[in-house]
Amino acid sequence: MRVAVIGGGAIGLLMACLLERQQVNTAIYCRTEKQASLLRENGLLYKNEGMEKVIQVHAYSIDSLAFEEDIIVICVKQPALAQLAKLLVSDLSKGKTFLFLQNGMSHVELMEELAGKERKVWAGVAEHGVMKEKDNAVYHAGEGRIRVAPVIVKPDFNWENLFGDTTKVEQNAAYIPMLSEKLLINAAINPVTALFKIKNGMLLENPHYLKLMEYLFDEALQVLELQKQKDGLLEDLYRVCRNTKNNRSSMLRDIDSGRKTEIDSISGYIITSGEKKGIDTPMTRMIYESIKGIEWEG
């Protein structure tokens, strides 16, 4: 069995490490040939709190992707996914098994389209703490779960076997609630940390930032129709802040590096989804324009 990991960001590099740990034959497809050749020549440095290890990987530029592998793990961010969509729906990828690991929900339509067209499609959520330190180095800050759920039809695939015992894999029945819960947490945490340039833990310490986070949580909860689970999800929210208190969210890191953030896939999705349902989201619109304003300044 061969696996293709698409995307050389933090999640893509981590997936390659986790798969190599299981001696799965894995190839990484990167946006640039520069990163691919760096990975081929120098290997991929995997670090966690206790160890450092160089992993030899197959790495190619995305241009050479021909879907020769059986399993395709898609780790690019939402904006890059839009560019990739044409290739994914081409005949080349028929019959393959897909795992999508994106934040937000903007990729639901694409996943459903593929699932309706002879692909075995799984939605996934990576809960690992991970930072890309260089183009060929990741720091695995916290072990988490990979949650997976089949899209539309349940395809026959055992992800627990693929990733092995060391990596926790949780199988979910429905993908929309799984993605919604992750989106809810991201919509509450990420833009506030990015706006104030704070670590996740500060959201619980500063009573005003806490209130901002809860305001955004309440709006997203309503739009995503998760009100019935409010108490449990609020506990999840606080738990994530506590467990990742020293982390800088991916949105904060994007802002600090002058990269485009995922604000459109996260807060933007809440706003447009709310509009379709006739739910106003003024607080989410405030934080959305705030992050867009900072991006605009560059």
Added chain:
Amino acid sequence: MRVAVIGGGAIGLLMACLLERQQVNTAIYCRTEKQASLLRENGLLYKNEGMEKVIQVHAYSIDSLAFEEDIIVICVKQPALAQLAKLLVSDLSKGKTFLFLQNGMSHVELMEELAGKERKVWAGVAEHGVMKEKDNAVYHAGEGRIRVAPVIVKPDFNWENLFGDTTKVEQNAAYIPMLSEKLLINAAINPVTALFKIKNGMLLENPHYLKLMEYLFDEALQVLELQKQKDGLLEDLYRVCRNTKNNRSSMLRDIDSGRKTEIDSISGYIITSGEKKGIDTPMTRMIYESIKGIEWEG
């Protein structure tokens, strides 16, 4: 005729300069004896784009205020005004003429109380661009108007005569609309500039910051019941941003210096006033908690 200026901040020092220019006998009452003695010993340095001039002033600590002057111009900020209130309503100040120059509307109650008790009370709005450079130095960045309006009963006083031809004084009939219009502009401009640490002009350049400003404007417009004048007031808003494009708002300067801001008198007033009228102000609540959060970090 003798005038007491209470408060040694930017507006207080500027008022002393404008009055001294008219050779009005003026005393400044400062929060600290340190500032008062600095002013007495070294004079007050007045600067504008074309000139610098040292003005000799009478300066005392607020502890020695005995209302011996005829005219009392109150230039302290809202939080300090609360501490001063007891002294102002004491019998000592009976029969005197008051001019209140504060942002926000939290002082309306105090002004009305005094106006009902044998004081001649005027509300005022200072539209000058002014920065305090040191405890005894002000930079007068832009000439503006001083707008005045009588509170409750129209007292007999000619502010145009007091300030002379060089300082524009505009007499208004009603004080609530005058203060509301100023509050509206402040509620839209000040917290956005303070949050993003930007000069006023950037509010027109960055389309996302512009949107944030307009969101706050719309909420405040509704709470202050100024909807009928929307077009004209929106023009005023843009004009203020253009005319003060290189200015850093007082709220931004307070944040940068680690001082307490006027967020409670501005956005906080809009929120509580909205609550009394059954109008929700979610966007104003977002910016309110944002500024409070930054203040909390100190």
